[in-house]
Amino acid sequence: MTTATQVSGKKSRSRLGLRARVYLLLGGLLFVNMIGPIIMIWYAAMARDLYTTTADKDLAALTAAHELENALLNQKGYATYYYLSREPSWLLKLAESRRTFELWLERTRTELNAPEAAVLVEEIAAAYKRYAVAKDNVIDLYQQGRMESAKDQHWAVRDDFDGLRELCDRFKTFYRERMRRTSQLYLERTDLVMGVAVVGVVINATLGFFLAYVLVGQILDPIRRLAWGDHGKTVAVGLSDEVKAIGQKFRDLEKDVDQAHLDLEQSRDHLMQSEKLAMAGKLAAGVAHTIRNPLTSVKMRLFSLQRGLKLDPSQQEDFEVIAEEIGHIDTIVRNFLEFARPPKLTAQPVSLSAVVDTTLTLLKHRLESYNVAVTVDRSRPLPVLNADPDQLKEGLVNLVLNACEAMVEGGSIVIREETGVLEPHGPILAVRVIDTGPGIPPPLLERIFQPFFTTKGEGSGLGLAIVKRIVEEHGGWITAQSPEGRGASFTMVFPYEGERGWHRS
Amino acid sequence: MNRPRPILCIAERNANIRELLRREFGREGYGVLTAGSGAEVLMRLAGPVSVDALVLDAEIADPDGGSLTPLLTRLYPGLPVVLHVYPGFEAGDDRLVRVEKGGDFERLKGTVHRLLETGNGAA
Structure with missing residues (x-):
C-alpha cells in the first residue's frame, strides 16, 4: 500500500516538469506574500473605520451626553442659587446654560449614527422641553412671591430633572456599550489577522522549504554534478563557482566540437583523397596489367635476340642498358601490381x-x-x-x-x-x-x-x-x-x- | 624408326609471344599448334591432331584460364598442361605445372621437355 502510494506520488510528481514545479512554488510564495499586505490593508482600513466610528462619532456622542448632563446640573444649580439669593444674574447664567444644552442637543442630533440613539435624543429633547417649561413656571412663581406654590412646583420639577438625567444616562450607556462592542470587534479582527499571519508564515516556510528542495535537489545539485563530473572530480580546477565551471566546461566542449568538426572535415578530405587514390590505383593497376603482357613479349624477343647477335662493345653496352631498363620497368610494374592486388595470405x-x-x-x-x-x-x-x-x-x-x-x-x-x-x-x-x-x-x-x-x-x-x-x-x-x-x-x-x-x- | 615428333598446343593471348613460342618450340622439333583464346584451345584439342602437351597462358580469355583449366582436367585428364603464369597470379589448378612468365623462355622449354620425357615437369 505504501509502495503503491509512493509510486503514484512519484508518477504525479513526474507529471509536473521542473519548470512547472518552480513556477508553482514561486507563484505560491508570491500569492502568500501578496495576501499578507492585502490583509494588512484590509486590517488598517477596518481599524481606521473603527477609530472613526469610535473617536469621531461615538466618543463625540458620549461627550455630548456628558455636556448635556453638565448643562442640566448647571441649570439646576443656577435656579437653586436664584431661589436662595434672588439675584437676576443667576437667571442670565441659567439662560446661557439652556442655550448650551440646546446647542449640544442639536449637535448630537446631527451626528447620530444609530436609530436607538435618535429615539433617546428625541425623548431627551421632549423631556427637556417639559422640564424647561416647568422650571420657568417655578421661577415665575418665585418672582411673583408665591413661595409655597413655587416650592410645591419645585418638587415636581425635581422628578422631571431626575427623568431627564436618567435619559442622559441611558444615552451615555448606549454609547458606552457601543464603544465596548466596537472594541470587542477590533480585538476579534486583530486575533483573526494574527491567525492569518501565523498561517501565512507556516505556508511561506513550507513553500520556501519546497522551493529550496527543488532548487537544490533538481537544479543546483545537477549543476554541481555537471560542473564537477559524476565522480566529483574537478573539471575546471580552481573554480569554486559551478556556473563558472559549467561555462568553462561548455567552452571546452565547444572547442572539442570544433576540433571534432575539423577532424571530421579532414577525415572527409582524406576519405575523398583515398577514394580518388583508390580509383587512380585501379586505373593504374589496369594499365600496368595491360602493359605487362607486351613488356613480356619485348623481354622474350630481347632474350631471343641476344643469343644470335654479335655486337661490338658499345653496341653490347647499349643492348645491356636497354635490357636493364626494360627489367626496371618490369620490376616497377610487378611491384605496382603486387601492391595494388595483394595476393591472399596462405x-x-x-x-x-x-x-x-x-x-x-x-x-x-x-x-x-x-x-x-x-x-x-x-x-x-x-x-x-x-x-x-x-x-x-x-x-x-x-x-x-x-x-x-x-x-x-x-x-x-x-x-x-x-x-x-x-x-x-x-x-x-x-x-x-x-x-x-x-x-x-x-x-x-x-x-x-x-x-x-x-x-x-x-x-x-x-x-x-x-x-x-x-x-x-x-x-x-x-x-x-x-x-x-x-x-x-x-x-x-x-x-x-x-x-x-x-x-x- | 624415328619417334613421331610431339605435338604442342601453345595457348597465348599475346600474338607476338605466341608466335615467338611457336617458332622456338618449332626449332626444338615440336609440332606446334597455336591458340589465342580458350575457345581456340578447346577447338585444337578436339581437332584431328592429337596434342601431347598444352602450354597455357593463365590469363587467356574466352573462356578464361580460371574456368578453362578445370574443364581441361575433366575432358583431357591425361593431357600434360604447363601453366605459363605471372608471379602472384592465382589461376588454375594447383596440381598443374607452373612456369613463371618472363623474358627467359628457356625455362619453359626445359619444363615442357621434362614433362614429355618423364611426365613430371619439376626441375
Whole structure:
C-alpha cells in the first residue's frame, strides 16, 4: 500500500516538469506574500473605520451626553442659587446654560449614527422641553412671591430633572456599550489577522522549504554534478563557482566540437583523397596489367635476340642498358601490381627464424654482389606462429635489399630476432634489420612507408609499402629508426598468441 | 624408326609471344599448334591432331584460364598442361605445372621437355 502510494506520488510528481514545479512554488510564495499586505490593508482600513466610528462619532456622542448632563446640573444649580439669593444674574447664567444644552442637543442630533440613539435624543429633547417649561413656571412663581406654590412646583420639577438625567444616562450607556462592542470587534479582527499571519508564515516556510528542495535537489545539485563530473572530480580546477565551471566546461566542449568538426572535415578530405587514390590505383593497376603482357613479349624477343647477335662493345653496352631498363620497368610494374592486388595470405605454422634463414639463402649471391655481410643475432629459434612464409620472405627480402642498396660501398647487416611482452598487445615476436648505411634523415622517416615514395633514382617506391602491408596483414606493425650517423633499423613486430610467460630477451 | 615428333598446343593471348613460342618450340622439333583464346584451345584439342602437351597462358580469355583449366582436367585428364603464369597470379589448378612468365623462355622449354620425357615437369 505504501509502495503503491509512493509510486503514484512519484508518477504525479513526474507529471509536473521542473519548470512547472518552480513556477508553482514561486507563484505560491508570491500569492502568500501578496495576501499578507492585502490583509494588512484590509486590517488598517477596518481599524481606521473603527477609530472613526469610535473617536469621531461615538466618543463625540458620549461627550455630548456628558455636556448635556453638565448643562442640566448647571441649570439646576443656577435656579437653586436664584431661589436662595434672588439675584437676576443667576437667571442670565441659567439662560446661557439652556442655550448650551440646546446647542449640544442639536449637535448630537446631527451626528447620530444609530436609530436607538435618535429615539433617546428625541425623548431627551421632549423631556427637556417639559422640564424647561416647568422650571420657568417655578421661577415665575418665585418672582411673583408665591413661595409655597413655587416650592410645591419645585418638587415636581425635581422628578422631571431626575427623568431627564436618567435619559442622559441611558444615552451615555448606549454609547458606552457601543464603544465596548466596537472594541470587542477590533480585538476579534486583530486575533483573526494574527491567525492569518501565523498561517501565512507556516505556508511561506513550507513553500520556501519546497522551493529550496527543488532548487537544490533538481537544479543546483545537477549543476554541481555537471560542473564537477559524476565522480566529483574537478573539471575546471580552481573554480569554486559551478556556473563558472559549467561555462568553462561548455567552452571546452565547444572547442572539442570544433576540433571534432575539423577532424571530421579532414577525415572527409582524406576519405575523398583515398577514394580518388583508390580509383587512380585501379586505373593504374589496369594499365600496368595491360602493359605487362607486351613488356613480356619485348623481354622474350630481347632474350631471343641476344643469343644470335654479335655486337661490338658499345653496341653490347647499349643492348645491356636497354635490357636493364626494360627489367626496371618490369620490376616497377610487378611491384605496382603486387601492391595494388595483394595476393591472399596462405597461412601455415612457420617460425620467423626459418623465414630469415630461407631469405638469406635466397639472397646469398645478391648479398655478395652488394658486398654486404649479414649476421643473425639469435639466442634461440623464434617460436612458430601462423603466417604466410612466402609473404614474410618477400617482406624480408625487400628490407634486406633496401639496406643493401642504401650501403653503396658495402657494409654489414644484423638481423636480430627478439621476443618480448608489449602492453597492451601482450607477447610479441620481432625481427629487426639493422644496417650500417647512411641512415634516413628524420624528415623522411615518416614518409618512407608511403607508396611511391623513393629516394632512389631507379626505385619503384613500393618496396617498403609492400613490407608494411604484408606485416599489417599478419596483424603486426613495422617501425623504422635511424639514429644520426648510425645506419637505419627496421623492426617487424608480430603479436604472438602461443607460448606465454617469456619476456623480452 | 624415328619417334613421331610431339605435338604442342601453345595457348597465348599475346600474338607476338605466341608466335615467338611457336617458332622456338618449332626449332626444338615440336609440332606446334597455336591458340589465342580458350575457345581456340578447346577447338585444337578436339581437332584431328592429337596434342601431347598444352602450354597455357593463365590469363587467356574466352573462356578464361580460371574456368578453362578445370574443364581441361575433366575432358583431357591425361593431357600434360604447363601453366605459363605471372608471379602472384592465382589461376588454375594447383596440381598443374607452373612456369613463371618472363623474358627467359628457356625455362619453359626445359619444363615442357621434362614433362614429355618423364611426365613430371619439376626441375
